[in-house]
Amino acid sequence: MSQTRPILYCRCAYAKVVPEDVKDQVLERLLDSGEPFESVSDLCEMSARKDPGLIPLSKQEGLRIVACYPRAVKWLFSAAGAPIDPSSIQAGRIEILNMRSDSSDAICSKLGIPGGSDPESDALQRD
């Protein structure tokens, strides 16, 4: 289990674009894992508000952002005045995991958190 790299989870609370089962399962497994994490209700809303809380997050070395499409997340941070260093993304020092396209199993395995109760049904739901 990874102990070191910080995690930021986006709940995407103000729209139904991230599949409910994926965001619920990822959050549940994150909670059960015992890993420390940061979670926000909606990165889009924070970006529109230019929330200054995004600045320290964007600079966190090793950050793994669990949200949606990396291109969207990268430019949302930038629009908020909290740009993520592109070289950090390129080098994998900051990672953006996509709950719109990937299964909860795939996300959790990238986060290094233990498997869910029924990974097969999850995989089927994503097909």
Add this chain to the structure above:
Amino acid sequence: MVATNPERPRVLLYEGRSSKPMDVALRRQLVPSLLDRGYTVTRITQTASLGNLGHTELIVLGNFEQQPELSSDNAALRIHTRDVSSDTFETLMEYIEGVAQGVSQARPHWKPWFPVIDYDRCTNCMQCLSFCLFDVYGVNQANQITVQNQTNCKTDCPACSRVCPEVAILFPKYKAGPINGDEISQEDLRREAMKVDISSLLGGDIYSMLKDRSIKAKSRFSKERDDDRALKERQRCLDKLNSNVQSLEIPAEVLSSLPSLDQIQAKAQQAKHRAEQALAQQASSRESTSGGPSEDPSTTRPSH
């Protein structure tokens, strides 16, 4: 920029030293509920040092064996500590909402729907600025296109992203790629390459065309008595309009709230003027810094 609302408190699940982990079922119910209500939730385990995310109120929840020692570089932070060992989900939510009400106002409901520019692709052509009637776009001091009034954007309307010749406008909450930020496929690029100026696509002025449709639709509705039939008619008009403006996908509410034709034309002129001004200023500042016209990398068409 959206008018800043006082922030909701940040909620901290303290599962660090001198505490026991929170009840699994309670934690599973509590955290998604808090996030869905707009709270920021942090769990800490090893360290007692908090990052500063700009909050002024912090609610610390835990099964404490002794009071946690927390340090923050935010001197203004007020900490509310709650031992949850005898709490239920309901009592805990009541407590948290009680603290929140004391310090913040409810956020106005707004689906965060607004364009986000991918500057790796944008060539600063200003077509989006010329197109948008609602002052969503502007230019910054470097005469670069920027999104300046996010809340002016019409919810669920992705029309300007269709106008962008570079597929550089994202709406992260849009249903499909590449507008939602998904990778851009060869097919997307082929479609964009075929895209001509939106006005010529419609055989004239897009705004007068939209307005004309809107007037026709409105006069139909006013004669309509039966609600169901009116609804169907709206849908039919919308479908017809949508097929005319190809895939602009402008929502019915936007069409029905378009200003008068004169106002639209004045607005379009203004936007066009601002776009032209910004481009001219950009060109002249390029000339003055280089001693002659040259290619600015920010306005160079990227090689996709």
